Amino acid sequence: xxxxxxxxxxxxxxxxxxxxxxxxxxxxxxxxxxxxxxxxxxxxxxxxxxxxxxxxxxxxxxxxxxxxxxxxxxxxxxxxxxxxxxxxxxxxxxxxxxxxxxxxxxxxxxxxx
Amino acid sequence: xxxxxxxxxxxxxxxxxxxxxxxxxxxxxxxxxxxxxxxxxxxxxxxxxxxxxxxxxxxxxxxxxxxxxxxxxxxxxxxxxxxxxxxxxxxxxxxxxxxxxxxxxxxx
Numbered sequence: 001x002x003x004x005x006x007x008x009x010x011x012x013x014x015x016x017x018x019x020x021x022x023x024x025x026x027x028x029x030x031x032x033x034x035x036x037x038x039x040x041x042x043x044x045x046x047x048x049x050x051x052x053x054x055x056x057x058x059x060x061x062x063x064x065x066x067x068x069x070x071x072x073x074x075x076x077x078x079x080x081x082x083x084x085x086x087x088x089x090x091x092x093x094x095x096x097x098x099x100x101x102x103x104x105x106x107x108x109x110x111x112x113x
Numbered sequence: 114x115x116x117x118x119x120x121x122x123x124x125x126x127x128x129x130x131x132x133x134x135x136x137x138x139x140x141x142x143x144x145x146x147x148x149x150x151x152x153x154x155x156x157x158x159x160x161x162x163x164x165x166x167x168x169x170x171x172x173x174x175x176x177x178x179x180x181x182x183x184x185x186x187x188x189x190x191x192x193x194x195x196x197x198x199x200x201x202x203x204x205x206x207x208x209x210x211x212x213x214x215x216x217x218x219x220x221x
Contacts, residue, residue: 033208043157043201043211056208091156098207099145104156 002026004105006092012111016081021108023075023092032075033093033102034067036060043091049075050098082112115140119202119212127220132189134215136202139183145205146185148176150198151214157201160187192219 005024013019025032034046047067048055054067066078075094079086089109093102116139126132138146145164149157163169163176163185175188189196199214 035209042213043151045208045210048208089154093209099205101147101159101162102209104158107156 004092004094004103006090006105006108008108009106010109010111012113013082015084015112019079019082019086019110021077021079021090021092021110023077023105024073025075025092025094026096026103027073029094029096029103031055031095031098032069033095034077035091035093035104036088037091037107038085038088046077046090048098055098079110082110084112086110087112115143115204115206115210117202117204117210117212119200119215123216123218125218125220126192128192128194130192130219132192132196132217132219134187134189134200134202134217136185136187136212137183138185138204140204140206141180141183143204143206146176146178147203147205147209148174148185148187149201149203149211151201152198157211160200189217192217194219194221 007022032049037043047057047061064080089107091107092105095102119136147162148160151157161176163178169176173190177186197219199216201214202212203209
């Protein structure tokens with residue numbers, strides 16, 4: 001069964017460092033998303049991406065964040081200068097139609113020290 | 114941001130009982146609704162989607178949608194210990210907007 005894969009599963013970084021989280025969406029999907037979940041809190045939307053551009057972004061997705069689809073398979077989230085409050089689980093998701101169900105990866109846990 | 118509210122629980126039910134979860138939403142124009150299950154430390158996994166008023170059954174799960182009253186519910190029949198998880202209600206407005214989740218514990 002096709003699945004969304006994410007790497008790394010866990011990353012520990014120092015405050016102020018750049019982090020790149022990687023995702024390989026399901027191959028025939030067209031819509032890609034990043035969500036985050038701070039421990040004990042709700043799953044929050046960060047950004048959606050379609051046709052090689054951002055469709056929508058939340059207030060959380062400020063200038064420190066960027067997304068890219070550098071080739072036909074990878075979808076990356078970059079945090080330019082990490083803060084303590086960026087510590088969270090980051091989920092990548094994809095779907096074939098933007099009103100349908102989203103398929104989530106297993107997540108990348110980011111710990112900022 | 115379209116709001117989704119869930120009764121936060123936690124909800125504790127004995128094995129074999131029915132667990133009832135509720136969710137309300139703010140935007141009357143919302144069309145697509147989803148229930149996801151999330152085990153601790155894991156990603157959300159889809160249980161059911163519902164688009165039309167009424168009930169939709171899938172195994173031990175029944176989703177109910179009432180657009181006039183703007184609520185969605187999920188019933189879990191014959192609850193099992195493996196159903197112990199957080200259940201997330203979500204609506205799709207070209208992205209998923211999640212509620213805070215209801216944590217369910219099924220007591221053996």
